Amino acid sequence: MSQLKIISRDKKVFCTQGISSILGVELIARVENIQYADACRDFLTSMGNYILAGGGLTLGQTAQYGYWLTKLTEGESNAEFFEYNQDATEFMPGLDFTLFAWMEQHKICNNAGSTFSPPRPDKLVVISEGVYEGEQVEGVRYPSPDHMSGWWITTNKYNGNVETLKTVHAYHLTKNRPDLLGYLAMEYGYRFESNSKKTWFDSKAI
Structure with missing residues (x-):
């Protein structure tokens, strides 16, 4: 199995190395708010390892991460994870709400x-x-x-x-x-x- 690496571009954009042998492209995940940067890296690591393990996630497919939905969207030279907007009408670049929900819900579950x-x-x-x-x-x-x-x-x-x-x-x-x-x-x-x-x-x- 390929070895997954996560590269940080500007502390808010993360890219895989090791996925292109399966999908033909590498994966990108990004956030606007830097407080979600660590969670974004964890998200991309989780998704990358899932694909490398034969999880079957393909371009154009949706994937639930915790409470919210993401979608692997094909670009010109890569594939980027988008998230559902809060009206649940379309997928938009960035993962801020997905990761906000993930962090808030884990915090309350852990406390409870x-x-x-x-x-x-x-x-x-x-x-x-x-x-x-x-x-x-x-x-x-x-x-x-x-x-x-x-x-x-x-x-x-x-x-x-x-x-x-x-x-x-x-x-x-x-x-x-x-x-x-x-x-x-x-x-x-x-x-x-x-x-x-x-x-x-x-x-x-x-």
Whole structure:
């Protein structure tokens, strides 16, 4: 197997050496914010090793990294990882949001003692009135069908009538409430309160 090397161009752009024997091109990943530089290097190392191990990632294919989606996009002389924009409508250069989500969610999972278990951004979340308006929330993640993330997120405006709740895609939630993004990777059975930032496991939720 080829030996993978990661080369830093300007501390925010990283390039592989050792992938062209498989894909015909080397890989690039970049960030705008230098605070994500180390995470960007780790991302490219992970993807490069996955390809070298026969993982099957090809040009034009999407790849989920933690919570968010990336896409290996072919350029003139290389292939660069793009990320879904926060509206989930198109792929754009750079990986800042992907890596922000990765770092925030790992931090909260580590603090909570939870396995890292992010949903896909197209999975559904149950929310009550007041969530999109920025009010304090409580969240709980239940074991759920595959199309659901398992998350139920409510405010004090929720009166207990489930008919007043609605389902939204996770990417809509995180676009409107980026402060809740970090909690979504906690596994089934976990709860959180946004006001106190408290997280805990509730066996009754399982």
